[in-house]
Amino acid sequence: MMSNRLSLFMSKRLLRFFLFVSVAFLLLFFLYFPDSETNSKTILSAPDYLSNDPDHLASFLKSPRLKEIHEENLEHLAQVEKLKQLKYQQELEQQHQMMEHEKYLQEQRKIHKDPIKEEEQNQEILRDLVNLQFSSNKDKKKNTNRQDSKNVNINSEKDDNKEDMDAMRELTPFTSIGKYNTDPKFNDTMEYIRQYSGKPGAKPRATFLTLLRNEDADDMVRTIMNFQRKFNDKFEYPWIFLNDEEFDTSVKEVLQKTAPSIKMIFGTIPKEHWSYPHWIDQDKAAQGRQKLTEMDVIYGDSESYRHMCRYQSGFFWRHELLDDYDWYWRVEPETNLHCEVSYDVFQWMQDNDKMYGFTLSIHEFEATVSSLWTSVKKFFRANPSYKNEYNLKKFISNDGGVTYNLCHFWSNFEVANLHLWRSPAYRHFFDFLDREGGFFYERWGDAPIHSIAASMFLPKEKIHHFKDIGYHHPPYNSCPIEDKIYKSNKCDCDQDKDFTFHDYACGQEFYAAQGIEKPINWRRNVGKW
Ligand SMILES: Nc1nc2c(ncn2[C@@H]2O[C@H](COP(=O)(O)OP(=O)(O)OP(=O)(O)O)[C@@H](O)[C@H]2O)c(=O)[nH]1
Numbered sequence: 001m002m003s004n005r006l007s008l009f010m011s012k013r014l015l016r017f018f019l020f021v022s023v024a025f026l027l028l029f030f031l032y033f034p035d036s037e038t039n040s041k042t043i044l045s046a047p048d049y050l051s052n053d054p055d056h057l058a059s060f061l062k063s064p065r066l067k068e069i070h071e072e073n074l075e076h077l078a079q080v081e082k083l084k085q086l087k088y089q090q091e092l093e094q095q096h097q098m099m100e101h102e103k104y105l106q107e108q109r110k111i112h113k114d115p116i117k118e119e120e121q122n123q124e125i126l127r128d129l130v131n132l133q134f135s136s137n138k139d140k141k142k143n144t145n146r147q148d149s150k151n152v153n154i155n156s157e158k159d160d161n162k163e164d165m166d167a168m169r170e171l172t173p174f175t176s177i178g179k180y181n182t183d184p185k186f187n188d189t190m191e192y193i194r195q196y197s198g199k200p201g202a203k204p205r206a207t208f209l210t211l212l213r214n215e216d217a218d219d220m221v222r223t224i225m226n227f228q229r230k231f232n233d234k235f236e237y238p239w240i241f242l243n244d245e246e247f248d249t250s251v252k253e254v255l256q257k258t259a260p261s262i263k264m265i266f267g268t269i270p271k272e273h274w275s276y277p278h279w280i281d282q283d284k285a286a287q288g289r290q291k292l293t294e295m296d297v298i299y300g301d302s303e304s305y306r307h308m309c310r311y312q313s314g315f316f317w318r319h320e321l322l323d324d325y326d327w328y329w330r331v332e333p334e335t336n337l338h339c340e341v342s343y344d345v346f347q348w349m350q351d352n353d354k355m356y357g358f359t360l361s362i363h364e365f366e367a368t369v370s371s372l373w374t375s376v377k378k379f380f381r382a383n384p385s386y387k388n389e390y391n392l393k394k395f396i397s398n399d400g401g402v403t404y405n406l407c408h409f410w411s412n413f414e415v416a417n418l419h420l421w422r423s424p425a426y427r428h429f430f431d432f433l434d435r436e437g438g439f440f441y442e443r444w445g446d447a448p449i450h451s452i453a454a455s456m457f458l459p460k461e462k463i464h465h466f467k468d469i470g471y472h473h474p475p476y477n478s479c480p481i482e483d484k485i486y487k488s489n490k491c492d493c494d495q496d497k498d499f500t501f502h503d504y505a506c507g508q509e510f511y512a513a514q515g516i517e518k519p520i521n522w523r524r525n526v527g528k529w
């Protein structure tokens with residue numbers, strides 16, 4: 001009995017002993033083998049790979065944390081790589097922009113002149129104009145006492161001007177142009193235009209019009225094909241070509257073949273419309289050409305370019321082939337339309353009582369028009385009644401008319417009413433300017449002449465910017481920057497190359513002068529190139 005109790009007591013103690021030993025063993029196990037999953041994270045702490053303790057490092061190298069850190073590193077490296085690539089791309093873009101800018105500057109130098117120099121010269125001219133203004137006021141005061149009452153209302157500026165003014169009277173007998181009466185009673189240009197123009201809804205009497213040299217026929221073929229495809233296949237307006245020389249038969253044939261269904265009319269310009277008027281001093285004209293040539297002004301030395309500008313200003317609308325028309329769309333070789341024009345532009349102009357439409361505007365090269373504004377002011381002082389009360393003067397002058405800001409509609413594209421140029425106001429204006437001689441002594445362009453006249457003689461709402469017509473004349477583009485217009489008109493141009501609101505253009509001046517909203521994204525290309 002006794003031995004039974006003893007053996008039971010002994011076996012309990014043995015059990016307790018084994019229990020104690022196992023617990024102790026487990027404790028030791030966790031203390032000495034700490035790389036089990038649960039302990040590793042609590043023992044290792046960053047940056048484990050920098051530890052100086054070899055045991056610590058050894059245990060770290062075995063841990064899954066190493067894998068995690070490796071993955072983190074890879075991710076980090078990928079991000080660095082991405083950033084590097086981004087920076088590279090930015091650098092490339094910058095380089096590209098610099099190249100484009102350099103290209104732009106070169107074009108400017110070639111086509112107009114160095115824009116930086118131009119700015120300096122503008123400042124110089126501004127100073128000259130202020131001086132001129134000042135001295136002419138002094139002259140005025142000196143002369144008033146000497147003038148007889150007959151001359152006072154014509155001009156009170158200088159004695160020389162008397163001669164000009166006599167010439168102006170001699171030149172403006174208001175004879176008819178073709179069948180158009182230019183009775184001077186029409187001081188209001190709109191009133192004059194309305195007596196001849198088609199009424200809203202009537203079929204417009206309209207034509208395309210191109211001044212062309214035989215040697216430019218190839219370029220013209222491409223332009224005709226483009227205009228036909230984008231617009232005229234639908235509306236079939238005729239096309240008049242004018243040339244200061246006889247058109248070659250082969251040129252006429254090839255142009256007609258380009259658009260067989262279109263009525264093409266070829267005309268020669270009368271010699272008296274493309275030659276020096278008798279009052280031009282040839283030596284002075286030669287000096288003027290030399291001066292512009294030395295200044296590296298494009299066409300500075302060209303006589304034919306000057307005849308062309310004078311013709312486009314004062315004569316094309318007198319050509320008998322245009323007698324039956326109210327409207328023209330001026331097209332030059334080497335130009336093209338970028339978008340489809342699905343509506344009848346002439347009909348739209350007529351129905352909406354617009355008189356002058358353009359796509360692009362630009363600043364003129366100052367040296368070509370240095371004395372133009374002085375002459376313009378002289379004209380308006382003598383003929384204030386031609387000025388329309390609601391004119392667009394703000395487009396052409398930033399200081400209320402003291403100076404010309406060089407803005408003009410780029411006249412290589414024009415959709416306009418021919419009666420604007422046939423009007424007494426414009427005829428008088430052109431004849432006066434022609435007498436001044438600036439077409440030959442400087443290099444007055446038809447674009448500033450048309451723009452100043454349209455801006456001064458018309459109410460401003462008669463002048464329309466075709467922001468929906470994509471157009472190219474080297475080197476500039478009008479490319480609708482509003483996506484809705486771009487898509488619906490199926491344009492094929494680069495919106496980043498639209499020139500409309502570029503600093504060198506005058507889109508900003510036009511919208512401000514009209515008091516109308518610019519497109520929301522008008523800044524898109526400002527300061528580019
Ligand atoms: N018949 C004829 N046409 C000319 C002459 N010079 C220019 N033209 C035309 O007159 C228009 C304007 O001439 P452009 O040489 O294009 O003048 P521009 O647009 O100021 O200058 P570019 O930058 O050269 O286009 C174009 O339709 C020419 O084809 C000429 O001597 N004879």
Ligand SMILES: [Mg+2]
Binds near residue numbers: 332412473
């Ligand atoms: Mg041209």
